[in-house]
Amino acid sequence: MVPASQTLNELRSEIDAIDAALHDLVMRRTALVEQIGAVKPPGRPALRPAREAEILRNLMDRHQGAFPPAALSRMWREMIAALTRLQGPFAVAVYAPDDHRGFWDLARDHYGSATPMQAANSSLAVLRLVAEGSATVGVLPWPEDDDPDPWWRYLFTADAKSPRIIARLPFLARAGREEVEAMAIAALPLEETGDDRTLLGIELREDMSRGRLKDSLEAAGLPPLQLRTFHLPGGAGSVHLTEVEAFVGPDDPRLVALYQRLGEALVRLLPIGTYATPIGLARRG
Numbered sequence: 001m002v003p004a005s006q007t008l009n010e011l012r013s014e015i016d017a018i019d020a021a022l023h024d025l026v027m028r029r030t031a032l033v034e035q036i037g038a039v040k041p042p043g044r045p046a047l048r049p050a051r052e053a054e055i056l057r058n059l060m061d062r063h064q065g066a067f068p069p070a071a072l073s074r075m076w077r078e079m080i081a082a083l084t085r086l087q088g089p090f091a092v093a094v095y096a097p098d099d100h101r102g103f104w105d106l107a108r109d110h111y112g113s114a115t116p117m118q119a120a121n122s123s124l125a126v127l128r129l130v131a132e133g134s135a136t137v138g139v140l141p142w143p144e145d146d147d148p149d150p151w152w153r154y155l156f157t158a159d160a161k162s163p164r165i166i167a168r169l170p171f172l173a174r175a176g177r178e179e180v181e182a183m184a185i186a187a188l189p190l191e192e193t194g195d196d197r198t199l200l201g202i203e204l205r206e207d208m209s210r211g212r213l214k215d216s217l218e219a220a221g222l223p224p225l226q227l228r229t230f231h232l233p234g235g236a237g238s239v240h241l242t243e244v245e246a247f248v249g250p251d252d253p254r255l256v257a258l259y260q261r262l263g264e265a266l267v268r269l270l271p272i273g274t275y276a277t278p279i280g281l282a283r284r285g
């Protein structure tokens, strides 16, 4: 019989060989990312949320065995964040007032342990940091109904340099857990992954019942998963954020159909972000 200690040593030397092979691959991967970074337009964020989502989905699809998916995802997120930072400035501003630390943890999980992060105690401060370029990404609370000044209404601009919603966190939904959920924003063009959701911003000259707006969205082929409404002060109309289960770019024909349906009441209609549907996300009402 082989002494147990010898078997243990053999197994450990196999692990050493695996670690060396993994490390070699990480270094090879880094060299490839450096080549990719060199062809990206300078002065724009290097991060590509759609590509990152595809990498994570492929990884989870092929995963087998006892290694926890959450740990696997965290390892990849750590690597991707480090390699994004290697390509240029990369910093994250997080809505993290003292009584809402959950967003900080979500941001760390997604954007890595070495990425510079700055806490802000209001959503508008996060928006400002991203808009002025001090942060590449902003992490903001998932929009709620009773917000007295919703941050999302400040994204209602067609300016190509304005921040857009780029991700929903966590990307790997953890089954059965009461989650804090966040949206991430960055000044990036909208990109499609094949399984996406879009946030549409709608500004109306007047108040419109949610029922009527919902009917118009449905008739235009854009049934809303969620609808948030904010009444502009002084009866100046209303702004709405609606989430639809599709990628809707600025030239999508469904926007033209909605535009026609809303007619005179419409001030503005535009996609203010898209995100790759998180893995394991239960459909919300």
Ligand SMILES: C=C(O[C@@H]1C=C(C(=O)O)C=C[C@H]1O)C(=O)O
Pocket (backbone or CB within 6 Å): 033, 036, 037, 046, 047, 048, 049, 051, 052, 055, 079, 080, 081, 083, 084, 087
């Ligand atoms: C390497 C790239 O840059 C970043 C790093 C990625 C990675 O490590 O795989 C993926 C997407 C980008 O956020 C890329 O754009 O492909």
